[in-house]
Amino acid sequence: MPLITKESEQFLFQYLDNASPTGHEASGQKIWLEYIKPFIHDWHLDHYGSLYGVINPGKEFRVVIEGHSDEISWMVNYISDDGFISVIRNGGSDQSIAPSKRVNIHTPKGIVKGIFGWPAIHMRKGNDTNLMATVENIFIDVGAKDKAEVEKMGVHIGNVITYEDSLMKLNNKYYTGRALDNRMGGFCIAEVARLLKKNKIKLPYSLYIVNSVQEEIGLRGAEMIAETIKPNIAIVTDVTHDTHTPMVKTKDQGSIRCGNGPVICYAPAVHNKLQSLLVKTAEKKKIEIQRTAASRSTGTDTDAFAYSNGGVPSVLISLPLRYMHTTVETAKISDVEAVIQLIYELLRAIDPKMSLKYF
16 A cells, blocks of 8 residues: 555645755745644754654654755856846756756745756857856846846845756656755655654654755754754665666666665764664565665765764665756655655664664
8 A cells, every 4th residue: 555645745746846945945844844743742943944843752862853855956146237147056056957947036026037048059160069058157047138127126146046847757656856855855754754643653752853954055954953952863864866877887876776665875974783773674574675885974964963962873764866956856656655664664663772882
């Protein structure tokens, strides 16, 4: 029986179709909070927008399940006299996909529509035929005649810019759209909260369901919220690369496929004993897993939690994803459900009395 209900999927589409650029996550956090409220006992919001719900509050032992709520975007950096807008990255935005994309510029007056323009192929000769998009040469056209008209529309330096796009199903097996990285993680932990409520699970600890901000610019939201909650355990979920699409060197990147289940990461930040419990739980519950290795850091909020508060035992459960940081990020529905199930089962396996000492 599918884990994702019709109501859950309605929430997912609403949540993913809403823009939540780094530093401006408020509207998405409101949507997320309204969905999880029936499943939690309490909730809190920090000064920069990281949000968490609490199940079974007041216990000495505290467990976090976490995803991040922000998405990559662009920022207005310069407006030319002719009314064209130059941009800088807000997170790891890929300039190569920008030309011909439609965008929303978020201004105090509301959304201003724009497009990433690009010179027609007819006008490019010689070396210009294969002109490559760079941050320095991409530009946005809002249909204005000059800088003054752009500014009159409410556009100013520092406005954030997101692609105009919407979530869809691909072959009824995949979710495809922008910002699956990592609001799909926020969806997964919200669904875990729903399942705990539905199945009347009584946890012997306080559970914090955390939707952090500003991951895309250096794990900043997780850094702050880890110091606030001071958890005993952190279970982080994010996305990782499907390495079996064209032009990807599988030997270099590791072998990960959409459809083969959640990905377990081995890295210095991942706690060995907690990882062992995670693997045993997957085996016991017959949840197929994949493995990946990170030599120095995971590059996810796992690092922020693990190295906070004198060290917090942490694990990372990742969702395989195709085409990361594009407008067609793609994840298999069965993998999303498996991530939800694995986090849910791991929570049930955690005993506050278990030893997490290094040896």
